Amino acid sequence: MFDRKLLLSVSTVLLLTCYDLSRSYVNQTKTKTATTSSNNDFSETQSDDISSIPPPKMKMQLGPIIKFRYCQSCGYQNLFKQFSELVRQHYPNMAVVGENYPQQPLKSFLARVISIIKMALLICLLFSQNPFTLLNIPTPRVYSWALQNKMYACLMIFFLSNSLESYLISTGAFEITIDDVPLWSKIETGRIPSSNEFIQMLQTFNPNKDGNDFTRLNS
Numbered sequence: 005m006f007d008r009k010l011l012l013s014v015s016t017v018l019l020l021t022c023y024d025l026s027r028s029y030v031n032q033t034k035t036k037t038a039t040t041s042s043n044n045d046f047s048e049t050q051s052d053d054i055s056s057i058p059p060p061k062m063k064m065q066l067g068p069i070i071k072f073r074y075c076q077s078c079g080y081q082n083l084f085k086q087f088s089e090l091v092r093q094h095y096p097n098m099a100v101v102g103e104n105y106p107q108q109p110l111k112s113f114l115a116r117v118i119s120i121i122k123m124a125l126l127i128c129l130l131f132s133q134n135p136f137t138l139l140n141i142p143t144p145r146v147y148s149w150a151l152q153n154k155m156y157a158c159l160m161i162f163f164l165s166n167s168l169e170s171y172l173i174s175t176g177a178f179e180i181t182i183d184d185v186p187l188w189s190k191i192e193t194g195r196i197p198s199s200n201e202f203i204q205m206l207q208t209f210n211p212n213k214d215g216n217d218f219t220r221l222n223s
Contacts, residue, residue: 105177
């Protein structure tokens with residue numbers, strides 16, 4: 005018969021793991037949905053404008069595309085939504101695209117290794133297995149203590165490993181470009197622009213009278 009503490013630790017770790025996985029999945033889904041909706045809105049706007057133009061005058065220059073590449077694990081998705089709303093309010097014909105900033109391959113690999121080690125340690129502790137005896141290695145005191153205090157050890161391993169994984173996969177990026185032209189970089193400046201600064205930066209792209217074309221001001 006299983007011990008109550010063991011069952012409680014198993015259920016707690018499983019619930020936390022499911023919550024962590026569901027949160028990452030929801031963040032990715034929201035980003036994809038926001039990107040798709042932005043592109044669909046822009047496509048519908050362009051199609052409506054083109055359909056209203058007579059056939060001889062159907063040629064039209066598309067507006068610029070502003071792209072936000074940000075760190076999802078840093079919680080910058082709400083900032084992306086705020087800046088996207090500002091763009092739609094001031095420049096409704098500008099397409100908005102948002103995506104996760106790519107992680108460094110080495111840090112991403114280390115995060116996966118830590119995740120695998122975390123799961124292996126949790127399984128060994130929950131089933132009272134000692135991998136050091138199989139390797140003919142003296143059992144460390146820390147692992148002996150963990151076997152005697154499974155619930156606390158599992159929670160400590162879970163939260164510490166998640167903190168390390170978050171540190172490795174967090175890029176801290178919030179990069180803004182317009183037609184692949186850099187507009188702002190948090191990696192270089194170390195901060196996120198305010199709403200007024202963002203609007204002033206957008207004003208460096210001069211709209212024509214109709215508001216359908218944007219061109220960079222010559223310095």
